[in-house]
Amino acid sequence: MSELHTHTIGSVSGKPERAADDRPSADTSAITASAVTTPATTSAAAATIQSAIEQFPEHKARTLRFTCGAPRSATVIGDGSRALFLRSDDPEDSVTSLWLSTFDTTAGTHEEILLADPRELLPNADAEEVPAAERARRERAREGGQGIVSYSVDAAGDRVVFTINGQLFLTQIDDDGCGARTRQLAVDALSATPDADDTPHIDDAHAHHTCADEDDAFDIVDDTDPNDLLPVLNPRISPDGRHVLYTTGEHLVMVDIADWPQSNESNESGAPNTPDSPNAITPLHDGIRAIWGVHNGPDHAEHTWSIGLAEFAAGEEMNRYDGFWWSPDSNAVIFETFDSSAEPTWYISDPTNPDRNATSRRYPQALTRNADVFLTLVDLEFDGHGQYSGMDARRIAWDRKAYEYLAVVRWTAEHRPLLLVQNRLQNHDQVLQVEHNGTTTVLEEHTNPQWLDLIAGTPAFTPDGRLVCAFNDMDTDTNRLTVDGKAFTPAGWQVRTVLDVGDTDVLAAAQRTPDNPQATDVPDAWADQADEHDARSFDVVRFGYDGSITPVTMSPGVWTASRTGRGIVVSGRDMDHAKSQMVHLFALDADGNPTTANRFPALDNHLRADIANHAQTPGFTPNTRFVRLGEHRLYTAITRPSIDSPYAGAQRLPVLLKPYGGPGHQEVTLSQAAYWDAQWWADQGFLVVTADGRGTTGRGPRWDREIFHDMKQVTLADQVEAVRALQEAAPEADTDRVAMIGWSYGGFLSALAVLDAPDTVQAACAGAPPTDWTLYDTHYTERYLGLDPETYRANSIIEDAPNLTRPLMLIHGFADDNVSIANSLRLSQALMAAGKPHTFLPLTGITHMTNDPTVARNLLILQRDFLIQALGMTPRA
Numbered sequence: 001m002s003e004l005h006t007h008t009i010g011s012v013s014g015k016p017e018r019a020a021d022d023r024p025s026a027d028t029s030a031i032t033a034s035a036v037t038t039p040a041t042t043s044a045a046a047a048t049i050q051s052a053i054e055q056f057p058e059h060k061a062r063t064l065r066f067t068c069g070a071p072r073s074a075t076v077i078g079d080g081s082r083a084l085f086l087r088s089d090d091p092e093d094s095v096t097s098l099w100l101s102t103f104d105t106t107a108g109t110h111e112e113i114l115l116a117d118p119r120e121l122l123p124n125a126d127a128e129e130v131p132a133a134e135r136a137r138r139e140r141a142r143e144g145g146q147g148i149v150s151y152s153v154d155a156a157g158d159r160v161v162f163t164i165n166g167q168l169f170l171t172q173i174d175d176d177g178c179g180a181r182t183r184q185l186a187v188d189a190l191s192a193t194p195d196a197d198d199t200p201h202i203d204d205a206h207a208h209h210t211c212a213d214e215d216d217a218f219d220i221v222d223d224t225d226p227n228d229l230l231p232v233l234n235p236r237i238s239p240d241g242r243h244v245l246y247t248t249g250e251h252l253v254m255v256d257i258a259d260w261p262q263s264n265e266s267n268e269s270g271a272p273n274t275p276d277s278p279n280a281i282t283p284l285h286d287g288i289r290a291i292w293g294v295h296n297g298p299d300h301a302e303h304t305w306s307i308g309l310a311e312f313a314a315g316e317e318m319n320r321y322d323g324f325w326w327s328p329d330s331n332a333v334i335f336e337t338f339d340s341s342a343e344p345t346w347y348i349s350d351p352t353n354p355d356r357n358a359t360s361r362r363y364p365q366a367l368t369r370n371a372d373v374f375l376t377l378v379d380l381e382f383d384g385h386g387q388y389s390g391m392d393a394r395r396i397a398w399d400r401k402a403y404e405y406l407a408v409v410r411w412t413a414e415h416r417p418l419l420l421v422q423n424r425l426q427n428h429d430q431v432l433q434v435e436h437n438g439t440t441t442v443l444e445e446h447t448n449p450q451w452l453d454l455i456a457g458t459p460a461f462t463p464d465g466r467l468v469c470a471f472n473d474m475d476t477d478t479n480r481l482t483v484d485g486k487a488f489t490p491a492g493w494q495v496r497t498v499l500d501v502g503d504t505d506v507l508a509a510a511q512r513t514p515d516n517p518q519a520t521d522v523p524d525a526w527a528d529q530a531d532e533h534d535a536r537s538f539d540v541v542r543f544g545y546d547g548s549i550t551p552v553t554m555s556p557g558v559w560t561a562s563r564t565g566r567g568i569v570v571s572g573r574d575m576d577h578a579k580s581q582m583v584h585l586f587a588l589d590a591d592g593n594p595t596t597a598n599r600f601p602a603l604d605n606h607l608r609a610d611i612a613n614h615a616q617t618p619g620f621t622p623n624t625r626f627v628r629l630g631e632h633r634l635y636t637a638i639t640r641p642s643i644d645s646p647y648a649g650a651q652r653l654p655v656l657l658k659p660y661g662g663p664g665h666q667e668v669t670l671s672q673a674a675y676w677d678a679q680w681w682a683d684q685g686f687l688v689v690t691a692d693g694r695g696t697t698g699r700g701p702r703w704d705r706e707i708f709h710d711m712k713q714v715t716l717a718d719q720v721e722a723v724r725a726l727q728e729a730a731p732e733a734d735t736d737r738v739a740m741i742g743w744s745y746g747g748f749l750s751a752l753a754v755l756d757a758p759d760t761v762q763a764a765c766a767g768a769p770p771t772d773w774t775l776y777d778t779h780y781t782e783r784y785l786g787l788d789p790e791t792y793r794a795n796s797i798i799e800d801a802p803n804l805t806r807p808l809m810l811i812h813g814f815a816d817d818n819v820s821i822a823n824s825l826r827l828s829q830a831l832m833a834a835g836k837p838h839t840f841l842p843l844t845g846i847t848h849m850t851n852d853p854t855v856a857r858n859l860l861i862l863q864r865d866f867l868i869q870a871l872g873m874t875p876r877a
Contacts, residue, residue, distance in 0.1 A: 046644035052619025053642070056680045057860040059616060061853035062092050064145070066673065069093060069614030071582045072571070073150070074101075077157025080567020081105050081586050082177055084115075084160065086148060091616030095125055095147035098160065101569070101584045102177040103607050110584070110609040115180040116171050118147035118164045125164055131231035133249050133309065134166075136817070154241035155328070159257075161185070161237045161244050168232045168246065172260055185244060186255050186288040189229055228290040229253055234308065234322065238330035242386055245324060245333060247308025250294050252324065252335060254388045256287035287387045292378075294337060304341035304362060311338045311371045313364045316818060317779040318407050318454060328413040333378045334396070334434070336406070342369035348815055352844045361817065366774050366781040367789065373406045375419075377438050394438035403430060405779065407454055415461040418443075426451045426783045431459045431469060444485065448472050450705045451783045453479060457498025457508075464503050470495070476518050477700035481506060481543065489543045492519025494698060496538060500563040505544045507552070507563050511535050511698045515633070525551045532556035535635060535698030536626070536670045540570060558671045569611075573671040575624075578617035580673075584609045622675035623682065626668070627729040629691060630721040635668040635698075638730055639678035639688040646876065647685045654737035654871050655726065656686035657753070657761065661715045662745025663695040663707055663784055677860075684864050685873055687733050689726060693718025711784055712795040716752050720760045736762075737871045741863060743767035744819060744848070747811075751827065752797050754806040763870035765863040767811040768819045768848055771827040772796045775820055801830035807870035809839040811859065813846030839866065 052059075060066065074085040081103040086096040098116040103109070118125035125147055130138070138149065151162040160171045168190055171182040184190075228251045235246035244255040294305035309323040324335035340362035349358035364370050375396040383389045396419075403421035407429070411417040417434040428447050432440040444459070444467065446452055455470035462468060462483070471480045476491035481498070489495055493510050500507040512533050513519060522530040533539060537556035541549060553559045557574030566587040573580050586607040624639045641647035658678055660667045667674065667690045678688040692698075694714050695707035707714045719740070726733045740750040740761050747769030753761035770776045773785060773792045785791045793799070808831075812824035824840065831838050841862065843855060850856050868875050 049620045049642060049644055050683070053645070053680055053683045056618055056676070057857040059618060060676070060860075061857040063616050064094055064851070066091075066615055066618060066676070067145075069616070070580050071099070071611045071613060072096075072580075074562050074569040074571055074582060074584075074611075075153060076562045076564045076567045076569050076584075077153055078565065078567075080563075080565035082157060082173075083562065083567065083569045083584050084151065084153060084157075085569075085582065085611065086145075086151070087612075087614070088145070088147070090614055094145050095119065096145050096149060098148050098151060098162065098171060100173065100177065100180070101609060101611055103584070103586050103609070105586060105607065108607060110607070111178070112612060113177070113179065115160070115173065116148060116162070116169065116182045121169060121182060121184075122164050122167065129165060131166055131233065133231065133233050134163075136315075152236045152244075154237050155239035156241060159237055159241040161235045163232050163235060166231050168235055168244070168255070170237075170244070170257065181260070183260075183284065185257065186229075186286045188285070189226060189288045190232065225290075228293065229288065234324075236322075236324065236326060238326050239328055240330040242330065243388070245308075245326065247323060248290075249306050249309055250296060250303070251290040252292045252308050254287075254289060254291045256382075256387045258284040258286045260284070289388065291388065291391065292335070292376075292393075305337065305339050307337045308335055309338075310336070311340065311364075311373060312362075313370060313777055313779040314406065316777060318405070319456060320407065320409075322409070325409050325411050325417070327411055327417075331380055331382075333380060334409060334411065334417060335376055335378065336373060336409075337376065338371045338373045340371040343371055344368055346820065348817060350844060351814060351842075363817075363820075364778045366776055366778050366785075366792070367787065368778070370404055370424075370778055373400070373404070375406070375409070377417075377434060396434055396438045396440065398430070398432055398440045403428075408459065410460055412461055414463070415465065418459050418461065420454075420459055422452065424778075424782065425786065426779070428452070431467070443467055444469055446471070448474070448701075450708045453701070453704075455479065455481075455495060455498060457501070460498065460501045462501055462503055468498070468501055468506060472701045474701055477516055477702045478513075478518075479701055481508070483545050488545050488547060490520045490547060490549065492516035493541070493543075493549070494535070494700060495543075496697070497560065499540070499561050505542045505548075505550070507540065507542055507561060507568075509538050509560055510541050510543075511538060513699055516700065520549070523549055523551050525554060529554075529556055532670065535666075536668055538572070538669070556670045558669050573673055575670050575672050578621070578672055579613045579615055582611035582613070584611060618676050618679075620676075620679060622672060622679040624675045624678065629729060630718075630725040632694065632718060632721060634691045634693060634718060634722055636689060636691040636722060636729075637668045637675060637678070639675050639682045639690075640730075640732075641682045641685070642679065645683045647683065650685075651732055652734045653685065653687040653732050654734050654739065654873060655723065656681050656688045656867070657719055657723070657738065657740040657750075658688055658690045658746075659693070659719060659740070659742055659749060660744075660746045661693055661696070661719065661742065661749040663704065663711065664697060665745075666692055666696050666698050668692045680860070681864070684868070684876065686739075687730060689722060689730075689733075691719060691722035693722075707784060709785060709791050710795070712752060712797070715749055716757060719749065719753060720757050723760050735760075737873075739763040739765075739867045739871055741765040741767075741867070742769075743850075745770065748797065751808060751810070752800070754808050755797055755800040755803045758803070758806045761806070763807040763867055765809040765811065765866060766824075767850075767859075768813065768816055769797075769810070769823060769827070770819050771823040772798050775823050775826075798826055798830050801827060801836060802834040804831060804834070804836040804838065807839070807866070809841065809863065809866050811841045811843065811863075813843040813848065813850065815845050816848045818848040 343362040405422040408420035559572035747766040750764040751766035
């Protein structure tokens with residue numbers, strides 16, 4: 001965002017006035033000299049801060065990590081003067097509603113408008129019964145909220161669809177943007193308990209196709225059974241706003257949206273419309289029918305065929321959660337079907353209820369088979385009333401044997417669909433264009449000796465038809481973008497996500513790596529904060545195809561954005577603010593009028609509004625400093641006890657290592673929220689150290705690939721290096737008393753540390769650790785370890801169990817469908833066989849996310865007490 005705010009909105013609700021240029025704003029803040037310190041306090045304030053520290057586990061659990069009440073999931077719509085977003089009502093409310101941020105561009109005013117409130121639409125919105133497939137999708141997406149947790153909007157930005165408690169809803173935004181009407185779609189057919197005399201309005205139209213080699217496991221549905229219509233999963237509205245497509249997992253279902261009566265008319269049920277109510281439910285008779293299904297009959301008893309869903313590996317590792325895609329003109333659809341029968345069958349049980357059967361599922365276990373994935377291209381037919389009447393389908397063909405991963409499907413206006421497919425080792429990919437007959441044309445191919453990164457938002461066509469792709473440029477040690485095969489983003493700028501592709505530029509989230517000898521100079525706009533815009537900062541930047549760099553975010557932090565027309569919404573966090581920020585901007589011309597530019601121009605003349613954030617804050621500011629440690633100059637965050645803590649100024653403090661450590665992720669970022677946990681631990685009497693070692697992102701593809709085939713040794717060596725270099729940066733560090741905690745890969749690293757580096761790390765708590773990499777999934781694990789079983793044995797920690805001489809606590813949820821509890825059980829079994837005492841906390845009903853508030857709170861306290869005893873510390877009263 002720009003430093004210039006010629007037209008700034010002074011409030012985010014009501015009818016605010018334009019404010020003067022000197023209004024402070026989030027995007028002009030900066031942190032000083034790589035440090036954030038706790039403010040000076042009075043005795044009373046000190047007591048308040050210490051009270052907040054003590055209550056932190058409870059507050060963190062009740063507020064879903066302080067995210068309840070914060071705006072999220074913003075999408076700019078229309079000409080950019082409007083944006084949708086989700087937000088719950090208060091700091092402990094997990095039920096999110098749909099909201100609209102809207103500018104009156106003539107008056108220069110702004111409003112936030114509630115479009116749909118789940119509690120007004122359904123009486124049981126607080127007690128969701130989420131279908132199993134939707135729970136799995138939320139687990140893959142790390143979604144912990146309730147209510148409206150995702151939505152789909154049409155191309156005009158007028159109609160939005162979503163589900164609440166398994167029911168399908170449509171919101172129609174008023175033309176003036178000042179309100180909306182919401183109703184349940186296909187209410188009769190999708191009602192769980194319809195009246196006895198209700199007859200669902202189900203369209204019995206037949207379909208035809210020309211897919212000569214169609215597998216008999218899935219086919220067109222000629223007659224719809226009402227039982228085929230539920231559950232409602234992943235609904236997507238057509239770009240023209242006339243239809244909704246969703247999947248039940250076994251059927252694709254088409255809903256033809258009935259025309260909404262005028263506000264002064266009664267609807268077909270006889271009930272009057274009440275457009276003045278933002279959540280008026282107006283039942284109408286929408287057409288609905290299942291149009292395609294998979295057969296999981298006697299020969300497919302395990303339900304291994306699915307339709308319209310993303311397979312596990314896509315959702316967990318590729319960040320692809322969709323399984324069907326509308327064409328821009330709403331006249332065609334691409335949908336996925338997959339058969340998971342080749343994958344091993346795994347079972348998740350609830351030992352606290354031995355009378356219940358274990359739940360079986362297919363899991364893409366490393367070194368075994370993946371699901372077989374297919375795509376079908378369908379031309380849709382509609383009658384004169386806009387009702388679905390049939391289809392013409394053909395299978396999309398590519399070399400599925402050589403490229404078994406479907407990573408990306410993208411279909412944008414005026415262009416043919418794009419696919420990105422990868423081979424099993426992910427070191428070779430193809431960008432494919434889907435032709436009308438279902439064949440594919442190779443547009444680009446890429447290779448890398450280790451692996452190719454997936455960059456969200458790529459590949460993509462520019463509006464004028466050029467192809468933008470990701471490029472792991474090993475020569476310049478930079479993750480770059482290309483347009484028609486030519487790199488245009490500069491060396492030393494690591495592109496992480498493509499947010500929007502225009503005719504003149506690409507909007508992206510990127511990290512600058514100033515250590516790169518080929519890096520360009522810092523932009524003038526960042527001159528005062530040049531040292532902060534590095535691998536710790538995810539900046540939103542406009543990269544011109546001419547090589548230009550235009551920063552959008554000014555404050556170093558962790559940012560993302562949504563852009564369309566003349567509007568942009570920037571969201572994220574920095575070190576100066578406890579709450580996340582969401583800012584809506586709309587561009588004006590030199591005279592203060594909406595500009596006619598067809599893409600978003602420089603942000604030096606715009607309307608601006610900060611979206612309200614109702615989230616709770618922890619009540620303290622992390623006392624965190626950033627340093628570079630060791631010969632690898634590891635980015636490191638050191639969090640000390642707050643200045644009002646009993647441990648403030650201690651000459652010796654035991655060290656708590658709190659890494660993630662695994663490939664493809666960073667912990668050391670310029671986000672205050674990233675260090676709230678660390679501050680709580682520091683005020684328990686620790687010096688908390690988080691060091692990002694080799695394999696973590698942000699420093700270029702060579703750094704990422706240092707762990708190739710050797711995750712175990714390299715990631716542990718970097719944590720040991722950080723400890724050995726620590727006293728120079730923190731003389732109070734007692735490196736004879738070091739503990740480590742972590743979850744997932746961090747749990748693996750914690751257990752590894754006490755097994756293989758007991759002289760450095762004297763105690764550890766390992767949460768959900770992947771102890772045996774043959775028990776993790778294909779796409780993640782094989783990318784780094786390949787296909788040689790000996791590499792997996794070398795990177796496992798099971799055989800290291802006899803080495804244990806230090807206290808170790810294992811923590812794992814029985815319901816974890818990502819990192820199976822078998823990992824911890826196998827390590828525990830090996831430790832028992834070796835006669836090595838250890839502590840094991842099995843968590844019933846807990847998945848990889850640990851969303852239960854009581855469990856989340858108590859886990860912090862139990863780990864603290866375990867480590868205090870293990871290191872011989874004196875517990876606080």
